[in-house]
Amino acid sequence: MRTLVLSVILLFSTLSVFAQTNQIKELEKKRKLALREIENTTLLLDQTKKSTSTLLNRISMLSEQINSRQQVISLLGQEINAITKQQTITEGEIKDLEIKLKDQQKSYAKAMESVVLKKQGMNKLLFILSGKSLSESLRRMKYLKDYSDWRNQQIIDIREKQETLREKRESLQKSKADKLALLSSREIEQSNLQKEEETHKKEVDDAGKKQKELQDILSTKQKQADNLNAQIEKLIAQEVARQEREARRLAKEKARREAAAKRKAEAEAKRKAASEKSTATTTKPETKTESRTEPDKDTSVPEVEEVSTSTKVVVTKENFALSSNFAANKGKLPVPVTGTYSIVGRFGTHQHSKFRVTTNNGGIDIQAKAGAQARAVFGGEVTRVVAFPGYNNCIIVRHGGYYTFYGNIQQISVKQGQKVTAGQALGQIYTDSDTGSSQLHFQLWQGTTKLNPEPWLKR
Incomplete structure (x- = not known):
């Protein structure tokens, strides 16, 4: 025992x-x-x-x-x-x-x-x-x-x-x-x-001694950020509207094809009925009836499509698949820079009481090593390649109903309309020769709604 x-x-x-x-x-x-x-x-x-x-x-x-x-x-x-x-x-x-x-x-x-x-x-x-x-x-x-x-x-x-x-x-x-x-x-x-x-x-004490200079820097950066946010919002709204127009065009094309098919079916039914009536009548000579039907149209245009006006997101088969996969990867997306990094600017409104300035960040700012590449966090299509003051070259990638924005790129590696895969290099991040700073500004949007990107990234 x-x-x-x-x-x-x-x-x-x-x-x-x-x-x-x-x-x-x-x-x-x-x-x-x-x-x-x-x-x-x-x-x-x-x-x-x-x-x-x-x-x-x-x-x-x-x-x-x-x-x-x-x-x-x-x-x-x-x-x-x-x-x-x-x-x-x-x-x-x-x-x-x-x-x-x-x-x-x-x-x-x-x-x-x-x-x-x-x-x-x-x-x-x-x-x-x-x-x-x-x-x-x-x-x-x-x-x-x-x-x-x-x-x-x-x-x-x-x-x-x-x-x-x-x-x-x-x-x-x-x-x-x-x-x-x-x-x-x-x-x-x-x-x-x-x-x-x-x-x-x-460093904080030094910042206190340079309060006026830092206040001016923060104010300038905020003006640039406000302008950037307004421009991004406008560009994404245009892109969503473009997708909605395309969806409406496809929907009309689908309705036209369905109407043509219906007319053809009705004409065929009439022809068959007339033929059967002629065969059954023996006292009258057989007459041939001819019905004109419209020629078949090209039906190779893809189907869909439904426009969700409440969220301003186009619901297509492709968009639905991309959006679903993108949403399922929350917390698993790669950080949009290669190599060593540190997040130095976080999403949202921040009160700098010491400098009497309030800043609003539409995304996150990521400090990277000199020579680092910006990379796509998910597969999608490059919809915009533009330049903004204070942010150099910028790229917008569409992932179904989601969009990612990459700002402050020096050398672009992709072009508008190009399909990209997760982790693919989009371009080299700009490095300030005076300060040695290499920062990527990254934003995430769901349709026209801005999201905090940080919880979506794998850390």
Whole structure:
């Protein structure tokens, strides 16, 4: 009974350790991701020259870096706690195994002692032959064989428990070493966090000293952003209207084809009825009737089509498929830049109370490495390639009822009307030679409704 209880306890302990191990691996994965984001931001900060025009971006990147560093420290704490729990479980397993092994060794030693005493009084052959009948001798032979098998199995079980015990002890030692390493890493990360917070404070103080310049920069950028948003809204409205006109044309063409087919069917029915009447009348000479039907029209034009005026999105077979697939990939779309990146401007209205300026961002601004490419986040068609003041070349890609906008591109790699695939390069992002800053402005629209792109991207 005691052995059974110990076996059950050992089973539950093993399952608990397995769960803890998976948790530790998941925490380690998240920590490495946060550390990679810190490395990316550090690289972009080093690449961006310190100037008044880049000061706010640098502050934003430092804030991202601090948030990532705090996340790393938090994850390290969770890993340490998970390892501590794992150690407690492993120590309990070792204790149970030691008890179980000790009991089994005692049982085996006692059995061996009994065998030795019996051997002194009688050998195996005499024991078998001394049976009162043949069947009893055969039972004694089987008993001796079963007993020998039991002894061999006991030896195997004891050796397996000894090996398991050795592995558990090694695992415990390794987890202790891992815990010490994590504690050391946490101290280093806390020191890095303190330095970054000091740097951030210094940059903010510098921004305070240059309040007038920054206020002018923010005001200028907001005017450019307002103009851009108005132009994008106009372009997308035009594109949606163009699709609606095309849908109406296709709908009219479909209605015309259906009406022609109906007229043809009616004429054919009349001709057939007249023919049957002529055949049935024997007193009158047979007369031939001829009905004129309009020639068949080309029916190769694709079907659809329905226009949804409430959402201003054209519902076609192609659009429906693209829109459905696009919506299904929310949170899975690739970031629209290649290589290292950091989001330095977020969607929505932001109050800069220190500079008495309110900014409204219609999308997100992504700091990238010099030479990085803007890339399509999903398959679609390039509907516009235009230039806007402050945003260089810009591209709009249609994905059914959704649109993505890519601004501040230096060298265009696609043309209007071209089909693109997810991840395809659209052009090289513009790099300011004075500041070293390479930023892509990215927007997402559903029909004529502006959306926050960030939740749609895979991070």
